[in-house]
Amino acid sequence: MSAIVAEAVSKTYRSGVRALREVSLSVERGEIFGLLGPNGAGKTTLVKVLLDIVRPSRGRTALLGTSSRQTASRQRVGYLPEDHRFPDYHTAESALLFYAGLSGLSPRAARPRAAALLAEVGLADSTHSKVRGFSKGMKQRLGLAQALIADPEVLFLDEPTDGIDPVGRAHVRTLLEAERAKGRTIFLNSHLLSEVEQLCDRVGILRDGELVRVGTIEQLTQSERTLQVTLSQPAGDALLGELSRAFGPATAAGERGVEIALERDEQIDAVIDFLRARGLGVRGLAQKRQSLEAVFLASLREGER
Amino acid sequence: MNAFLALVRDVWRESRDKRVIWVLGLLGLVVVAFFGSLSFTPVDADAALRRAAQTLGEQRMRQGMFVGTMSRISAVRVSVAEPRAPRPEDDFPLGIDGLRVVELEFADTGEVDGLYVAWRSVERMARGEGRAASRGGAPSEADAAQAPIGPEEHRAVLESRFRAAGFAPVVVRLDPDSPRRFVVGAGVERPLELRGACEVSWCFGAFSTALEDHSQAEFLAELQAGVAERFAGFIGILVLLSMFAAALPELLQKGRFDLLLARPVGRVRLILFKYLGAVLFVLLLWTLLFCGCVVALGVTTGFWKFGLIGCALTCTLVFAAIYPVAMLVGAATRHVTLASLAGLMAWGLEGIVQTLRMLIESGQVDRATRWKPVIDAAYWILPKSSDLTRLNQWMLARDHLAADSAARIYGAAPTVDWWFAGGTTALFAAAMVTLTCLFVARRDW
Numbered sequence: 143m144s145a146i147v148a149e150a151v152s153k154t155y156r157s158g159v160r161a162l163r164e165v166s167l168s169v170e171r172g173e174i175f176g177l178l179g180p181n182g183a184g185k186t187t188l189v190k191v192l193l194d195i196v197r198p199s200r201g202r203t204a205l206l207g208t209s210s211r212q213t214a215s216r217q218r219v220g221y222l223p224e225d226h227r228f229p230d231y232h233t234a235e236s237a238l239l240f241y242a243g244l245s246g247l248s249p250r251a252a253r254p255r256a257a258a259l260l261a262e263v264g265l266a267d268s269t270h271s272k273v274r275g276f277s278k279g280m281k282q283r284l285g286l287a288q289a290l291i292a293d294p295e296v297l298f299l300d301e302p303t304d305g306i307d308p309v310g311r312a313h314v315r316t317l318l319e320a321e322r323a324k325g326r327t328i329f330l331n332s333h334l335l336s337e338v339e340q341l342c343d344r345v346g347i348l349r350d351g352e353l354v355r356v357g358t359i360e361q362l363t364q365s366e367r368t369l370q371v372t373l374s375q376p377a378g379d380a381l382l383g384e385l386s387r388a389f390g391p392a393t394a395a396g397e398r399g400v401e402i403a404l405e406r407d408e409q410i411d412a413v414i415d416f417l418r419a420r421g422l423g424v425r426g427l428a429q430k431r432q433s434l435e436a437v438f439l440a441s442l443r444e445g446e447r
Numbered sequence: 448m449n450a451f452l453a454l455v456r457d458v459w460r461e462s463r464d465k466r467v468i469w470v471l472g473l474l475g476l477v478v479v480a481f482f483g484s485l486s487f488t489p490v491d492a493d494a495a496l497r498r499a500a501q502t503l504g505e506q507r508m509r510q511g512m513f514v515g516t517m518s519r520i521s522a523v524r525v526s527v528a529e530p531r532a533p534r535p536e537d538d539f540p541l542g543i544d545g546l547r548v549v550e551l552e553f554a555d556t557g558e559v560d561g562l563y564v565a566w567r568s569v570e571r572m573a574r575g576e577g578r579a580a581s582r583g584g585a586p587s588e589a590d591a592a593q594a595p596i597g598p599e600e601h602r603a604v605l606e607s608r609f610r611a612a613g614f615a616p617v618v619v620r621l622d623p624d625s626p627r628r629f630v631v632g633a634g635v636e637r638p639l640e641l642r643g644a645c646e647v648s649w650c651f652g653a654f655s656t657a658l659e660d661h662s663q664a665e666f667l668a669e670l671q672a673g674v675a676e677r678f679a680g681f682i683g684i685l686v687l688l689s690m691f692a693a694a695l696p697e698l699l700q701k702g703r704f705d706l707l708l709a710r711p712v713g714r715v716r717l718i719l720f721k722y723l724g725a726v727l728f729v730l731l732l733w734t735l736l737f738c739g740c741v742v743a744l745g746v747t748t749g750f751w752k753f754g755l756i757g758c759a760l761t762c763t764l765v766f767a768a769i770y771p772v773a774m775l776v777g778a779a780t781r782h783v784t785l786a787s788l789a790g791l792m793a794w795g796l797e798g799i800v801q802t803l804r805m806l807i808e809s810g811q812v813d814r815a816t817r818w819k820p821v822i823d824a825a826y827w828i829l830p831k832s833s834d835l836t837r838l839n840q841w842m843l844a845r846d847h848l849a850a851d852s853a854a855r856i857y858g859a860a861p862t863v864d865w866w867f868a869g870g871t872t873a874l875f876a877a878a879m880v881t882l883t884c885l886f887v888a889r890r891d892w
């Protein structure tokens with residue numbers, strides 16, 4: 143049973159904006175899934191549909207095997223909305239107890255957990271301070287604690303590190319890794335590609351409400367067949383010219399490196415034979431990775447064409 | 448259950464955060480302190496009896512069931528003997544303790560006839576009958592023409608008049624020698640209900656007033672009704688309505704409602720619990736205030752009367768019926784000012800409708816007005832705060848006065864059907880809450 147399932151979800155807001163088009167997606171238990179997309183791509187809308195905050199125009203969603211339309215589906219779910227606002231009459235602790243109560247926890251059960259979480263997100267000193275006096279980052283930290291208060295199986299985080307300083311970000315990352323270690327499923331919306339790259343097992347790219355790419359980071363970044371060969375000696379222009387003619391565009395990379403864009407994987411054998419035949423030693427061979435950023439930008443450009 | 452408690456606690460925390468609730472609490476303390484500062488001087492029954500005999504032709508007419516002024520209902524000249532203990536020749540039934548006797552001699556039996564007619568119409572008005580007919584004094588002649596008035600009617604009116612002054616039981620003997628002379632035996636079983644015999648002091652004795660046309664029991668009943676009506680029913684509603692009207696629009700703010708919707712609590716429950724939280728808060732507030740008044744009065748004067756606590760329910764019911772209007776508008780517009788304005792307007796409208804309907808019923812506005820069906824329909828639908836205010840007065844009268852006195856003073860057969868008034872008010876509340884829930888449940892947030 144997948145932790146998160148979306149089947150052909152479409153959402154057209156009453157204003158006429160088509161925020162999601164036929165999005166199908168499934169996230170397994172224990173996975174960290176990152177959803178990328180430019181502003182207005184529909185990332186937040188998708189999370190809200192999964193949580194039944196927004197009702198889909200078409201399609202079906204389920205959390206932990208229960209349809210999102212049922213209240214019970216949110217029993218073991220935590221959510222950190224973007225731009226969340228806490229009622230400012232709460233203190234950090236009372237806010238956590240309030241949300242824990244809504245998830246069915248008694249104050250007595252929730253109090254120790256609230257204290258532990260506040261310490262984890264670095265708000266231990268502000269336990270009894272009113273939320274109205276919190277800075278943006280402090281509110282974000284409290285939001286994270288709020289999402290974790292009911293010990294959720296599935297976590298939805300909409301830009302969790304927004305407004306948090308670099309030290310805090312690293313801290314949040316550790317926190318999420320600890321959650322993954324506990325077998326939690328995490329659904330992460332983010333603009334921060336480096337963050338996604340470091341954390342996520344799988345990534346989806348949303349463009350204009352369409353899910354254009356899904357896969358592990360390796361799958362996404364490997365998609366281009368560029369072979370990196372390290373030679374025993376520097377390659378001259380003549381060699382590059384010959385390689386280009388025989389296989390595909392070849393360029394020098396560094397002192398003794400050559401990059402060749404291939405059309406098929408089988409060509410790798412031919413390249414090695416070609417080099418050995420000219421008495422050149424092969425010292426290293428690697429398939430070149432694209433950065434996630436390049437993949438992201440490329441998939442957005444595809445849409446413009 | 449935990450979710451419900453969490454939301455209720457949240458409502459209370461939200462309320463405690465508002466400054467105006469503390470102002471209201473402070474005012475409440477002043478009211479409680481006022482009750483604690485009251486004291487009453489003991490009753491002089493003979494003075495009350497003399498006064499009742501001398502003011503047979505005057506009656507305190509209640510206005511809006513709260514304040515009353517003495518007005519002359521009939522011209523009566525009577526000479527009153529000094530009150531005395533009963534004698535065997537008075538022939539009063541045995542076994543009545545503390546009976547005091549006063550002898551009356553009227554200047555003219557015709558004046559007793561007049562008193563009889565006037566008093567009957569006053570009594571009928573108190574029962575809510577014949578208000579239309581009573582305008583312009585027309586009914587007196589009509590009544591007089593209907594039935595002949597004899598010694599039995601004289602005896603009846605005198606008995607009734609002394610009862611009205613708080614004496615019980617009352618026995619009137621006709622003098623066999625003169626139709627103008629009467630011997631009245633007046634019991635003082637209920638000293639607190641004797642009119643004109645009590646002095647009240649407040650602010651711990653700093654001020655004092657003689658209660659000339661009130662008994663102590665009536666005074667307290669009306670004072671407490673005033674607290675329920677003016678403080679809880681007016682200032683309280685005003686403050687609480689404008690305070691709680693902000694709650695829903697604020698709750699539904701982007702980024703704040705999401706936090707709740709992601710929890711395993713349905714939207715209908717969220718709204719319902721929020722509503723119940725507010726209603727429970729108000730109920731607690733009024734219960735505390737009224738208990739405070741009751742205890743303060745009980746401790747300082749020794750009169751333990753608990754009826755006021757019951758008024759917490761009716762006062763809360765009024766709030767519970769008007770608040771959802773603010774909720775509905777708040778949910779639809781997400782605008783705090785509009786929400787509280789809507790609540791206040793619903794409250795005002797409901798008051799106007801009830802007043803208009805009362806004017807029509809009593810004939811002060813032409814009964815055949817073509818607006819009557821509209822007003823009747825609106826009356827049916829809207830909450831009935833005036834009716835519930837009257838219920839308070841009735842409950843308090845029953846609490847402080849003996850049943851027959853309460854019935855006599857506050858109307859033997861109340862014109863309002865309490866179950867109808869309370870039931871339709873609750874229905875209105877339920878309908879508004881349902882609409883709000885539907886609205887919130889169907890939307891994207």
Ligand SMILES: Nc1ncnc2c1ncn2[C@@H]1O[C@H](COP(=O)(O)OP(=O)(O)OP(=O)(O)O)[C@@H](O)[C@H]1O
Pocket residue numbers: 155156157159160161179180181182183184185186187188224891892
């Ligand atoms: N409540 C709403 N009513 C109407 N349109 C909406 C609503 N919420 C979002 N939209 C529209 O839907 C589209 C997707 O919005 P969404 O918030 O899902 O984007 P996003 O990917 O989360 O963007 P960002 O990265 O800026 O957070 C946008 O065009 C937005 O204008």
Ligand SMILES: [Mg+2]
Pocket residue numbers: 185186187224300
């Ligand atoms: Mg977003």
